[in-house]
Structures are given as C-alpha cells and as structure tokens.
Amino acid sequence: MPTERPRRRIPEATVARLPVYLRILVEQAEEEVECVSSDRLAELAGVNAAKVRKDLSYLGSYGTRGVGYEVAYLVYQIRRELGLTHDWPVVIVGAGNLGQALAGYGGFGERGFPVAGIVDVDPAKVGSVLGGVRVRHIDELSQIVQAKRVNIGVIATPTVSAQDAAERLVAAGVTSILNFAPVVLSVPRSIEVRKVDLAVELQILSYHEQRRSGGSIRAVGNAATQRSASA
Amino acid sequence: MPTERPRRRIPEATVARLPVYLRILVEQAEEEVECVSSDRLAELAGVNAAKVRKDLSYLGSYGTRGVGYEVAYLVYQIRRELGLTHDWPVVIVGAGNLGQALAGYGGFGERGFPVAGIVDVDPAKVGSVLGGVRVRHIDELSQIVQAKRVNIGVIATPTVSAQDAAERLVAAGVTSILNFAPVVLSVPRSIEVRKVDLAVELQILSYHEQRRSGGSIRAVGNAATQRSASA
DNA sequence: CGAGCTTTGTGAACGTGTGCACGAATGCAT
DNA sequence: ATGCATTCGTGCACACGTTCACAAAGCTCG
Numbered sequence: 001m002p003t004e005r006p007r008r009r010i011p012e013a014t015v016a017r018l019p020v021y022l023r024i025l026v027e028q029a030e031e032e033v034e035c036v037s038s039d040r041l042a043e044l045a046g047v048n049a050a051k052v053r054k055d056l057s058y059l060g061s062y063g064t065r066g067v068g069y070e071v072a073y074l075v076y077q078i079r080r081e082l083g084l085t086h087d088w089p090v091v092i093v094g095a096g097n098l099g100q101a102l103a104g105y106g107g108f109g110e111r112g113f114p115v116a117g118i119v120d121v122d123p124a125k126v127g128s129v130l131g132g133v134r135v136r137h138i139d140e141l142s143q144i145v146q147a148k149r150v151n152i153g154v155i156a157t158p159t160v161s162a163q164d165a166a167e168r169l170v171a172a173g174v175t176s177i178l179n180f181a182p183v184v185l186s187v188p189r190s191i192e193v194r195k196v197d198l199a200v201e202l203q204i205l206s207y208h209e210q211r212r213s214g215g216s217i218r219a220v221g222n223a224a225t226q227r228s229a230s231a
Numbered sequence: 232m233p234t235e236r237p238r239r240r241i242p243e244a245t246v247a248r249l250p251v252y253l254r255i256l257v258e259q260a261e262e263e264v265e266c267v268s269s270d271r272l273a274e275l276a277g278v279n280a281a282k283v284r285k286d287l288s289y290l291g292s293y294g295t296r297g298v299g300y301e302v303a304y305l306v307y308q309i310r311r312e313l314g315l316t317h318d319w320p321v322v323i324v325g326a327g328n329l330g331q332a333l334a335g336y337g338g339f340g341e342r343g344f345p346v347a348g349i350v351d352v353d354p355a356k357v358g359s360v361l362g363g364v365r366v367r368h369i370d371e372l373s374q375i376v377q378a379k380r381v382n383i384g385v386i387a388t389p390t391v392s393a394q395d396a397a398e399r400l401v402a403a404g405v406t407s408i409l410n411f412a413p414v415v416l417s418v419p420r421s422i423e424v425r426k427v428d429l430a431v432e433l434q435i436l437s438y439h440e441q442r443r444s445g446g447s448i449r450a451v452g453n454a455a456t457q458r459s460a461s462a
Numbered sequence: 463c464g465a466g467c468t469t470t471g472t473g474a475a476c477g478t479g480t481g482c483a484c485g486a487a488t489g490c491a492t
Numbered sequence: 493a494t495g496c497a498t499t500c501g502t503g504c505a506c507a508c509g510t511t512c513a514c515a516a517a518g519c520t521c522g
Contacts, residue, residue: 192440298489
C-alpha cells in the first residue's frame with residue numbers, strides 16, 4: 001500500500017484535468033469496466049490521447065503497455081494525488097440565492113466536500129435551514145472554521161461584501177477560497193483563490209458569437225475541445 | 232466613430248481577461264475616473280502591467296504615452312471587441328435549484344444577457360415564474376430560440392440530462408453553450424462550449440491544500456495571482 | 463519461443479503565454 | 493524651445509503546455 005508523498009510537482013494544466021479523468025474513471029468503475037486505454041479515456045474526456053498519457057505519467061507509471069490502465073488503481077492514485085483520500089469540509093459565506101442553491105445541491109457532500117456551515121451577515125437569515133445545515137451569523141465564522149477544521153471557504157455574497165468575506169475567512173484560518181463574486185479579491189499570497197464568474201464566461205461566449213457573425217475573413221479554424229476553468 | 236471589424240485574432244488568454252478589465256473600467260467610470268495607467272489597471276485586475284498593455288494592444292493603440300488610457304473610450308472598445316454592443320438573450324435549460332438561482336440572479340440581464348426563457352422537462356415545473364420569466368416546457372425550446380433569436384444556451388440540468396439538453400439546444404439553433412453539469416458534452420465542433428464545474432474547482436483547491444499540509448519539500452513558492460476560468 | 467499486434471511512456475518539436483526591458487511618444491515645467 | 497518625467501507599445505527571451513512520433517514493454521497465438 002504505497003503512501004509516498006508526491007514526487008514531482010504536477011503542472012497546473014494537468015491538475016485541472018485530473019478531476020475530469022477521475023469522474024470518468026469512477027463512472028467506468030460503476031459500469032464494471034476494469035481497464036481503460038489512454039485512447040478510450042481521451043475520447044471520454046474530450047482530449048488528446050497523448051495528453052492523457054502525459055498527464056497520468058506525472059502520477060507515476062501506473063499503466064500496462066499493450067493493455068491500458070487498471071481503473072480502480074488509477075482512481076485510487078488520482079484521489080491520492082488530489083488529496084481526496086479524506087473529506088474537506090467547506091464553509092459557505094452568504095445565504096442568498098446562490099448560497100442556498102449551493103447548500104441545497106447535495107452533490108457537494110457526496111463528492112467529499114461536506115458543508116460544515118453557512119453564515120450570513122443578515123440576522124433575518126440566521127436560523128433557517130438549508131440543505132440540512134442551519135444558517136449561522138457571520139460572527140461565528142471563526143468558531144465554525146476552528147471546530148470543524150475547515151480549510152476551504154466559498155464566497156457566495158453580493159459583490160460588495162466579497163472582499164470583507166474574504167478577509168473574515170482568512171482571519172478565521174481558511175487557506176483556500178472559491179469565489180463566486182465578480183471581484184478580484186485581495187488576499188495574502190499564501191491563500192489559494194479560484195474564481196467562478198458567470199459574467200466572464202458569458203462574455204467570452206459573446207466574443208466568439210460576435211466573431212462568428214460579424215467575422216471579417218474567417219472565424220472557426222479550431223473550435224474543437226471545450227474550454228474550462230483552469231490556470 | 233470607428234466601426235471597423237476586428238483586425239487581428241485575439242489570443243484566448245487575452246479574451247478571458249478582457250471582461251475583467253471591462254468590469255474594473257466600468258467601476259472606475261462610475262467613480263468619475265477619466266484616465267487609468269496600465270499600472271493602475273494591473274493593480275486592480277491583479278495582473279502584471281506589461282500584460283495589461285499587451286492585452287490592450289490587441290484592440291489597437293488606444294492609449295496615450297505618458298498619460299494612460301481614457302476610461303470611457305477603452306470601455307467602448309472592449310465592449311465592441313467582446314460583442315457587447317448589443318444584448319445576447321440566453322435560454323436556460325433546467326428549472327431546478329441552479330436554474331432558479333440563475334434566473335433569480337438579476338445581474339444576468341443587467342450585464343447584457345437577458346433571460347429569454349427557461350425550460351424544463353418536468354410538466355410540474357412548467358408555469359411557475361422565476362425572476363420574472365415563466366418556465367415553459369422543453370418542447371417549446373426551438374420556438375423560443377427562433378422567436379427571441381437566442382444564440383447562447385445555459386445547461387442547468389442534472390448530470391444525466393445534460394447531453395440531451397445540449398442536443399436539443401444545438402438542434403434549436405443555439406451556437407454557444409455554458410454548461411454547469413459535470414459532464415463532457417459531445418457537440419459539433421462548430422459549437423462553442425464553456426464549462427463551469429464546482430467539483431473540479433474544489434478538487435483543484437483540495438490538491439493545493441493537500442500539497443500544503445502533506446507537502447514533501449516545497450509547497451508555496453508562487454501562489455500569487457488568482458486563477459480563473461479560461462482556456 | 464518468437465512474430466506480430468497493442469498500448470504505454472517520453473524525448474523532441476512546436477505553439478502559446480508571460481514578463482522584462484527599452485525605444486518612442488507625450489505632457490509639463492522652466 | 494528644451495529637458496525631464498511619465499507611460500505606452502513591442503521585440504525578445506523564457507516558461508509552460510500540447511502534440512507527434514517512436515522505442516520499450518507487454519499480451520496472444522501458433
């Protein structure tokens with residue numbers, strides 16, 4: 001039972017793809033598939049087969065030439081590399097529209113990120129229950145983070161409160177933040193921040209639509225693989 | 232009043248940053264700021280100043296040396312390049328938790344992406360009103376897309392229905408898709424797909440947390456700028 | 463056991479993105 | 493007018509990411 005620490009640093013682009021491979025592999029395992037080739041996995045993930053092999057090679061040489069990769073073992077290895085061998089409780093800041101949707105969306109806990117708490121500044125929201133978790137006041141944030149050993153915070157507040165939320169999260173001891181508010185957060189360099197911005201995504205689509213219609217000479221060319229969040 | 236078509240192709244990485252600059256510039260304009268330097272803009276956007284200049288240079292030479300960029304004019308140019316000179320109505324497929332949150336989140340229409348319709352397969356959901364828009368049956372999708380000239384579809388269905396939703400959207404004539412379901416959609420190459428995947432984002436954060444704690448030799452190092460959705 | 467087929471793992475070439483460093487242009491003060 | 497401080501625009505070098513192409517390794521079958 002190998003438990004060695006990750007040897008080499010894994011490229012950010014690869015880290016962003018590993019979760020996709022993982023999901024596909026888990027699905028394959030559920031369908032009793034025991035072995036996949038890089039070709040098959042590439043097809044399912046919508047990427048190039050060489051890329052799959054190179055990505056997986058960063059984990060070590062876990063494939064068998066002429067055969068492919070053993071699904072169960074690969075699932076184990078990717079889980080280990082991504083730190084998914086144990087749960088990562090998250091705390092959600094903001095119990096508005098989005099916070100409610102996030103809490104209500106069960107898939108959170110199932111995937112190893114149980115909601116350890118939801119907080120809001122608005123006393124009127126405190127006490128209500130969302131997805132089985134009671135909303136508490138934001139002043140209790142530190143206590144929740146400490147008690148439940150939370151490392152990851154989710155910002156689901158209105159834009160204007162997001163920076164404040166970030167500072168409170170950092171002060172409470174959170175070291176990773178997933179930010180849904182359309183602002184660039186200012187936090188210490190040691191804090192890992194990822195952003196999900198609806199408007200940005202739509203505007204990128206708008207750019208391509210605009211090129212398509214008003215397009216000068218050409219437009220398409222590649223199109224190809226679907227873009228996703230990453231570095 | 233220049234209305235020429237985009238000359239050069241803009242790098243994807245730049246396209247992903249333009250919306251961020253745009254938002255900041257609009258905020259600056261609201262604060263009566265008339266002129267910004269690349270340094271200032273870089274600071275607000277959390278990126279390198281040289282990068283800002285290079286990004287903006289793809290739009291043309293709209294800065295004034297020794298002075299900076301005129302906010303209003305830059306806003307106009309970025310809007311034009313991103314195709315934001317007119318609205319892009321969107322249609323949302325799926326009136327569940329997420330679909331409701333999206334429809335309820337007013338910021339959609341404000342930012343130039345009015346919700347032209349919401350559809351669902353479940354007849355029980357049809358008829359209810361979300362964010363001022365009545366939920367209609369998915370069989371009416373084509374009709375909505377045609378009538379409202381919708382180019383962009385948003386998939387907010389459960390995972391299993393996402394591929395079906397994608398196919399219906401494409402059949403209806405939509406050419407860009409924003410997908411919230413954790414699946415790799417299979418669509419014609421000409422369709423532009425962008426993905427927003429909660430679980431992937433959290434798992435990337437998990438990776439970094441895991442490195443941080445169990446980290447072998449090194450861990451931090453860069454951290455730095457916050458990653459976001461892009462190519 | 464060896465031939466032939468399959469599939470991995472990776473070196474090398476290529477393409478894209480980033481950041482420095484500096485010339486060129488502009489504004490301002492004297 | 494001239495000089496000085498500022499800031500843009502961009503050439504260049506480097507880092508990162510992608511893809512090709514092929515040797516090495518394993519399986520199957522006769």
